[in-house]
Amino acid sequence: MxxxxxxxxxxxxxxxxxxxxxxxxxxxxxxxxxxxxxxxxxxxxxxxDYRISSDDVLRIQVFHEPGLSLEDAQVTAAGVVRMPLIGDVPVAGLSAGEASDVIAGRLGERYLVSPQVTIFVKKAVGxxxxxxxxxxxxxxxxxxxxxxxxxxxxxxxxxxxxxxxxxxxxxxxxxxxxxxxxxxxxxxxxxxxxxxxxxxxxxxxxxxxxxxxxxxxxxxxxxxxxxxxxxxxxxx
Structure with missing residues (x-):
């Protein structure tokens, strides 16, 4: 009581x-x-589901495309990651799966047929x-x-x-x-x-x-x- x-x-x-x-x-x-x-x-x-933040470090793997894959891609203060061919891609605020889809979509627009992209967050500063x-x-x-x-x-x-x-x-x-x-x-x-x-x-x-x-x-x-x-x- x-x-x-x-x-x-x-x-x-x-x-x-x-x-x-x-x-x-x-x-x-x-x-x-x-x-x-x-x-x-x-x-x-x-x-x-973790959301990517500025200064995070990502591993970006494009299946069968080692020249387009990145081992240590750091997200900039502006929230973008710089990719070969397609340039800056906004990823801050997205999950790894959502960011993979965005990058795959950009690559598929002009450069690859049905690209498969996988992102792993190596360093989650956020x-x-x-x-x-x-x-x-x-x-x-x-x-x-x-x-x-x-x-x-x-x-x-x-x-x-x-x-x-x-x-x-x-x-x-x-x-x-x-x-x-x-x-x-x-x-x-x-x-x-x-x-x-x-x-x-x-x-x-x-x-x-x-x-x-x-x-x-x-x-x-x-x-x-x-x-x-x-x-x-x-x-x-």
Missing amino acids: DRPSDRMNRALAVATVCALLSACSTAATVPRGDAAYVVIPPAQALGA RRITVDGEVREPGLFPVDGRMSLLQAVALAKGPTRLARIKQIIVVRQTDGDRKAALFDLSAIRKGEAPDPEILPGDTVIVGLSRAKAILGGTLLALPAIGAGFVALDGGR
Whole structure:
């Protein structure tokens, strides 16, 4: 049974989120509990396909065409890869399969009949997350494979001794909008709540007060979109 102090702490946390996002007047608050998992699904529920980023290094193989294949093709800051014959090809934001199709299409327009192209991401610079707030060693961390919220916090050497681990904000860029959700790390550790999937590009912030200090000046709360999440910045 909840103690009065526990209920008061939860109420204060919700009030702080409202103040952080300036969204109470529109009933838009950072989702928590079941609603948080609408924004940041549990790890076992999501299979993310990596999207190529600037500075990634690709192996591009054109079947039976070694002269057109590249072993270490670096994606430029403009998000393109330079290919023989066809020049610059935009690949940033595409999956490896989608980029393969684009290159094959360009080669097939003028140079090859039914070209087969395979792309392997050798160095995924874009696979990084930010862990900040009340953790021992905040910073940028690479993501190799799939990662959960517990693992992300562990990369930063765990929460500080006085960290508010019931107040973990995850911020994600989706379809041009920044969205946030609040999680209770203590409940996840106890197996009382699912461990959400953390994706490349996500920002994890431990402690609502730290989230306000880190993000406060850039946040613009909007009315809730759909069920259980808040859009931040509106893509601006």
